[in-house]
Amino acid sequence: MSEYELVVRSRVAVTPEGERPAAVAVREGKIAAVHAYDAALDAGQDVDLGDLALLPGLVDTHVHVNEPGRTHWEGFASATRAAAAGGVTTIVDMPLNSLPPTVTAAALTAKQEAAAGQCYVDVGFWGGAIPGNLDDLRPLHERGVYGFKCFLSPSGVEEFPPLTPDEVRQALKVIAEFDGLMVVHAEDPSLLLEPAGPTYPEFLDSRPGASERRAVEQAIELSRQTGVRVHILHVSSADCLEPLAAARRGGVRVSAETCPHYLTLTAEQVPDGDTAFKCCPPIRSAENRDRLWAGLADGVLSCVVSDHSPSTADLKLPDFAAAWGGIASLQLGLPAIWTEAATRGHGLADVVRWMSANPAALAGIRGKGGLVPGADADLVAFDPAADLPVDAAALHHKNPVTPYHGRTLKGAVRTTWLRGVPVDVTAPPRGVFL
Numbered sequence: 001m002s003e004y005e006l007v008v009r010s011r012v013a014v015t016p017e018g019e020r021p022a023a024v025a026v027r028e029g030k031i032a033a034v035h036a037y038d039a040a041l042d043a044g045q046d047v048d049l050g051d052l053a054l055l056p057g058l059v060d061t062h063v064h065v066n067e068p069g070r071t072h073w074e075g076f077a078s079a080t081r082a083a084a085a086g087g088v089t090t091i092v093d094m095p096l097n098s099l100p101p102t103v104t105a106a107a108l109t110a111k112q113e114a115a116a117g118q119c120y121v122d123v124g125f126w127g128g129a130i131p132g133n134l135d136d137l138r139p140l141h142e143r144g145v146y147g148f149k150c151f152l153s154p155s156g157v158e159e160f161p162p163l164t165p166d167e168v169r170q171a172l173k174v175i176a177e178f179d180g181l182m183v184v185h186a187e188d189p190s191l192l193l194e195p196a197g198p199t200y201p202e203f204l205d206s207r208p209g210a211s212e213r214r215a216v217e218q219a220i221e222l223s224r225q226t227g228v229r230v231h232i233l234h235v236s237s238a239d240c241l242e243p244l245a246a247a248r249r250g251g252v253r254v255s256a257e258t259c260p261h262y263l264t265l266t267a268e269q270v271p272d273g274d275t276a277f278k279c280c281p282p283i284r285s286a287e288n289r290d291r292l293w294a295g296l297a298d299g300v301l302s303c304v305v306s307d308h309s310p311s312t313a314d315l316k317l318p319d320f321a322a323a324w325g326g327i328a329s330l331q332l333g334l335p336a337i338w339t340e341a342a343t344r345g346h347g348l349a350d351v352v353r354w355m356s357a358n359p360a361a362l363a364g365i366r367g368k369g370g371l372v373p374g375a376d377a378d379l380v381a382f383d384p385a386a387d388l389p390v391d392a393a394a395l396h397h398k399n400p401v402t403p404y405h406g407r408t409l410k411g412a413v414r415t416t417w418l419r420g421v422p423v424d425v426t427a428p429p430r431g432v433f434l
């Protein structure tokens with residue numbers, strides 16, 4: 001028997017201390033040690049990536065898998081294949097748009113039964129907070145959900161209604177009993193309009209940044225009043241940054257994420273009628289995008305996660321008022337962000353912090369998010385210099401729709417290891433529930 005089952009060496013290993021040459025040594029599926037790049041080691045398999053970067057597997061805490069119930073939109077097999085191909089080794093599934101939504105312990109059981117045996121990466125779950133399910137929150141917590149999602153505005157599916165601010169407060173009081181986490185879709189419905197027509201500018205005007213900012217301010221106030229940790233999902237409007245920064249300075253337990261599409265795409269470049277670009281809140285101006293990058297750089301936005309929320313292609317009507325709102329990008333988050341980050345002076349260590357370490361810390365997922373001894377050996381070989389032409393039909397997610405179709409991104413995932421074993425999407429899956 002060798003001392004290690006696997007050693008992966010790279011001149012560009014991205015550790016919590018930054019980029020450095022290193023040899024990551026794996027025993028029983030976990031990182032046993034991080035040695036010098038050229039250390040003499042006794043290993044069953046010794047892989048030298050040379051100048052390819054070695055990253056910890058990404059942790060995507062915002063994925064809508066939709067199975068059971070809307071499995072034709074997305075399912076666990078296809079979503080987790082896409083994740084693995086994109087360097088994502090952990091996903092946390094959102095409580096909607098599956099049927100039933102994950103708002104009771106029985107619904108979590110139904111979801112796990114549907115997912116069993118299909119997952120190519122590790123999978124955790126969020127629960128949902130909707131009107132009338134206060135008594136279900138603790139049982140879901142005890143079953144291991146990482147927290148609870150609520151909407152302040154209509155979610156897009158009728159079985160997952162929004163909460164009023166008073167209902168949020170009641171849910172937070174329950175969640176406070178076990179010091180849990182609430183994750184919030186923050187748009188104030190009183191400031192949302194019906195789109196005046198089918199075009200992108202009309203859709204954008206119907207969901208102003210002021211709606212996001214007002215809802216973020218409400219969520220901050222509810223966190224401040226109850227002491228419960230609150231996380232703002234998918235910040236699109238940079239107008240939210242100032243109240244978020246002020247709240248954090250004031251000691252409120254609030255954090256926030258944004259998504260690759262808000263950081264890489266702009267309203268100005270949405271093609272006429274191409275509703276692959278439709279999501280809520282919407283992709284905004286180039287100037288707004290620049291301010292979101294500043295929010296990431298100064299830490300007000302801590303996580304970059306996909307909000308992968310696909311549907312069948314027929315629901316992506318060429319009408320921004322009527323089309324399904326959701327962007328499919330699970331396989332492309334890393335190259336999309338790297339493409340933009342590199343031009344803005346950020347390094348891979350920043351990308352790993354936003355897309356792996358911080359999401360793992362947000363949800364409290366043990367053993368994920370870093371190349372450190374004791375963590376699961378979830379590893380990614382990433383070629384930061386590769387050109388990646390995107391063909392929607394060649395991606396693993398179920399329906400061939402993505403706003404990145406036809407673009408050439410920078411950076412490509414070469415190999416993804418889950419707990420020390422390369423993921424082979426044609427072999428039986430090895431992912432577990434977290």
Ligand SMILES: [Zn+2]
Nearest residue numbers: 062094307309
């Ligand atoms: Zn979402």
